[in-house]
Amino acid sequence: MVPEVYLDNSATTRVRPEVVQAMVVVMRENYGNPSSSYRRGQAAEQAVKKARCQVAHVFRAEPKEIYFTSGGTESNNWALLGAARARSRRGKHLVTTQVEHPSVLEVFRSLEEQGFTVTYLPVDEYGIIDKEALAASLTPETILVSTMYVNNEVGSIMPLADIARLLKHKAPQALWHVDAVQGFAKLPLFPHDLGIDLVSLSGHKIQGPKGIGALFIRQGLQIPPLILGGGQEKGLRSGTENVPGIVGLGLAAALLWEEREQAAAHMATMKRRLRERVLAEIPDAHANGPQDDTGAPHILSLSFPGVKGEVLLHALEDKGILVSTGSACSSHRAANSHVLTAMKLPPALVEGALRFSLSPDNTLEEIDYTVDCLQEIVPELRRIMALNR
Numbered sequence: 001m002v003p004e005v006y007l008d009n010s011a012t013t014r015v016r017p018e019v020v021q022a023m024v025v026v027m028r029e030n031y032g033n034p035s036s037s038y039r040r041g042q043a044a045e046q047a048v049k050k051a052r053c054q055v056a057h058v059f060r061a062e063p064k065e066i067y068f069t070s071g072g073t074e075s076n077n078w079a080l081l082g083a084a085r086a087r088s089r090r091g092k093h094l095v096t097t098q099v100e101h102p103s104v105l106e107v108f109r110s111l112e113e114q115g116f117t118v119t120y121l122p123v124d125e126y127g128i129i130d131k132e133a134l135a136a137s138l139t140p141e142t143i144l145v146s147t148m149y150v151n152n153e154v155g156s157i158m159p160l161a162d163i164a165r166l167l168k169h170k171a172p173q174a175l176w177h178v179d180a181v182q183g184f185a186k187l188p189l190f191p192h193d194l195g196i197d198l199v200s201l202s203g204h205k206i207q208g209p210k211g212i213g214a215l216f217i218r219q220g221l222q223i224p225p226l227i228l229g230g231g232q233e234k235g236l237r238s239g240t241e242n243v244p245g246i247v248g249l250g251l252a253a254a255l256l257w258e259e260r261e262q263a264a265a266h267m268a269t270m271k272r273r274l275r276e277r278v279l280a281e282i283p284d285a286h287a288n289g290p291q292d293d294t295g296a297p298h299i300l301s302l303s304f305p306g307v308k309g310e311v312l313l314h315a316l317e318d319k320g321i322l323v324s325t326g327s328a329c330s331s332h333r334a335a336n337s338h339v340l341t342a343m344k345l346p347p348a349l350v351e352g353a354l355r356f357s358l359s360p361d362n363t364l365e366e367i368d369y370t371v372d373c374l375q376e377i378v379p380e381l382r383r384i385m386a387l388n389r
Helices: 017-028 039-059 072-087 102-113 131-137 160-170 243-258 260-281 309-317 338-342 347-351 364-387
Strands: 066-069 093-097 117-121 142-148 175-179 198-202 213-217 286-288 299-303 353-357
Touching: 017 243, 039 066, 039 243, 066 072, 066 243, 072 102, 072 142, 072 175, 072 198, 072 213, 093 102, 102 117, 102 142, 117 131, 131 160, 142 160, 160 175, 243 260, 260 286, 260 299, 260 364, 299 347, 309 353, 309 364, 338 347, 347 353
Parallel strands: 093 117, 093 142, 142 175, 175 198
Antiparallel strands: 066 213, 198 213, 286 299, 299 353
């Protein structure tokens, strides 16, 4: 029996047993509609309120600043479209980076078609935003800046404190959105301390359920809703609340936040072992993004020149090892990674890249098994590809 080694946790995570159990209780017992006035509905409403508090606690925010959505994509769409429309009379200039998630980049492309001007900031060879380019891009016409927290492909952490200082000095009128889907509850992020207006997050990246996310909206900021209807979420996100999903998100966030230091240390140890062994034992292998422990503890991008990443992915799958070539939201597209391309990596490194993403459930034994398999597979694939040229 081939063991399964799941190393694609940036695509999605296995739901924690405690979270599953809490969701089952809601589905089987507290199944009322939170908008109903009788006791079963009130019980569901209390469950939603508790989850809102749990998410807010991670941000050191107020519960009323948390709005539940269907996931990170909806949160990003709502934040960007809402902010652009709310401030459109003040200016038409928007700023983001070249390495954002597709659910951010596609929104900006849509906004360009609606008459907005967008600056797509470059990054360095480690995937970090060019701060000088950001400073030069900001004008009195800039109404919105969107920067991710943790890059979903290479694990680079954007310098949010530096960005905050630049925005405060050069564009205090601009709203600031942060896509924190890959960093939420794993790494500290306190929007009020940095002056962040909008933050997106998702449940299934933190061992919670799929189909649930949230958007932090700074108190006092008014952006229009995307979804109209019955007026749930204080009239800003209509539709009957996904109570099981909300409860699952809240509990997953609370559990991971409580364990974050231990979890981060464990994942960093595994990431270090994976990087060091691969670079030492597989000729010409290359680590993309941060080259030390400055990156996120759970994401590592490795390239194997002379091998196509997609082919290597399936060869590893035959050994029970599940990884990805990049963002799961664009994995079915034939184009190379826009993140690695923006980092100006050579074509051989872009073509031969795989993303390994960890969870606290992974083990060092799984890492060693993965490297042993890579040692066996990579030379054979290189030999085959060389013969087919």
